[in-house]
Amino acid sequence: xxxxxDNTGEPDLKLYQHYMNLAGACFSNKDIENAETFLLRSLxxxxxxxxxxxxxxxxxxxxxxxxxxxxxxxEILKINPYNxxxxxxxxxxxxxxxxxxEAKQMQANLNRAKYLRAF
Numbered sequence: 001x002x003x004x005x006d007n008t009g010e011p012d013l014k015l016y017q018h019y020m021n022l023a024g025a026c027f028s029n030k031d032i033e034n035a036e037t038f039l040l041r042s043l044x045x046x047x048x049x050x051x052x053x054x055x056x057x058x059x060x061x062x063x064x065x066x067x068x069x070x071x072x073x074x075e076i077l078k079i080n081p082y083n084x085x086x087x088x089x090x091x092x093x094x095x096x097x098x099x100x101x102e103a104k105q106m107q108a109n110l111n112r113a114k115y116l117r118a119f
Contacts, residue, residue, distance in 0.1 A: 019041045053075055057069045060072065070093060077109075081113075084117075087109055087113060091107055094106060
């Protein structure tokens with residue numbers, strides 16, 4: 001399967017969007033297994049896309065796969081350290097698991113992100 005444009009070497013965004021749409025449809029129909037498959041395929045094409053990673057993290061959270069969710073959220077923060085959605089979800093996960101120091105650090109990052117957004 002071709003995941004890159006032959007001329008530019010850029011990700012095939014049409015195929016990426018196709019997989020994202022399929023993942024959304026599967027998720028809506030509670031077909032979690034296929035939703036995960038299509039999200040992972042979209043990330044093969046465009047690994048830097050934080051939206052697909054955020055959806056994947058939410059899918060993992062709903063299915064109690066907390067470590068997988070944390071992994072995806074941390075990947076998002078490598079791409080964008082001020083992603084407010086990822087920070088908020090990590091804060092909640094850390095609090096729920098008694099990791100108060102980690103939650104405090106993420107809260108400081110979230111506060112910084114909100115501050116920077118004001119400019």
